[in-house]
Amino acid sequence: GAVVSQHPSRVICKSGTSVKIECRSLDFQATTMFWYRQFPKQSLMLMATSNEGSKATYEQGVEKDKFLINHASLTLSTLTVTSAHPEDSSFYICSALGVYEQYFGPGTRLTVT
Amino acid sequence: AQSVAQPEDQVNVAEGNPLTVKCTYSVSGNPYLFWYVQYPNRGLQFLLKYITGDNLVKGSYGFEAEFNKSQTSFHLKKPSALVSDSALYFCAVRDRYNFNKFYFGSGTKLNVKP
Numbered sequence: 001g002a003v004v005s006q007h008p009s010r011v012i013c014k015s016g017t018s019v020k021i022e023c024r025s026l027d028f029q030a031t032t033m034f035w036y037r038q039f040p041k042q043s044l045m046l047m048a049t050s051n052e053g054s055k056a057t058y059e060q061g062v063e064k065d066k067f068l069i070n071h072a073s074l075t076l077s078t079l080t081v082t083s084a085h086p087e088d089s090s091f092y093i094c095s096a097l098g099v100y101e102q103y104f105g106p107g108t109r110l111t112v113t
Numbered sequence: 114a115q116s117v118a119q120p121e122d123q124v125n126v127a128e129g130n131p132l133t134v135k136c137t138y139s140v141s142g143n144p145y146l147f148w149y150v151q152y153p154n155r156g157l158q159f160l161l162k163y164i165t166g167d168n169l170v171k172g173s174y175g176f177e178a179e180f181n182k183s184q185t186s187f188h189l190k191k192p193s194a195l196v197s198d199s200a201l202y203f204c205a206v207r208d209r210y211n212f213n214k215f216y217f218g219s220g221t222k223l224n225v226k227p
Contacts, residue, residue, distance in 0.1 A: 006156070032213055043203070043219045044157075093156050100164055100207070101147055102215065104156035 006105035020080045021108045023094030029074035030096035038091045050077045084112045115140045119218035126194045134189040134221045136204030145207035146187040150200045194225045
């Protein structure tokens, strides 16, 4: 299957700082990428759908000014958590949309202290 | 409303025994159906999909799933479980009318005991 990478795999930051997470599709061009958040022992929560060259579509309840998404190329989408707070600590997972299925990145563990 | 249900939070099975992880769905039209597996602190790995054709779909690591239209189910099965199959399993449905829309189940933790 297709390969999607995420960087960094884990990050610790101080409250009030911003963190950028990169999601790359390594062997195919992804017009559409997704960003999810996953709490411990819980299912995926879709945050936003990222389309190359256009603004992301955010799910209800997700603050677009706090979670900035940029999809500037067909192989790269970024999620920036601005002014991070401890409640933003979570596992963030991106995916790239193939013909039928999504291909997921390995996830980024964010800890805000 | 579109939805996917995984009625069991956890499934326990002994190594060597058959396993079933249940999934039912409620979507308009004919669905695209998927199973993914997640190991601790990792992203989701694609296991198998049903798009059209034969109702029995075979996937990675010896897993298979059967699309049952009348029961709106897509249960994941494996004839002989391995300890290494222990993980979190997600069922998902793709909306054919809104192609960017996926619905994920809540996940089922599979525990395979030696």
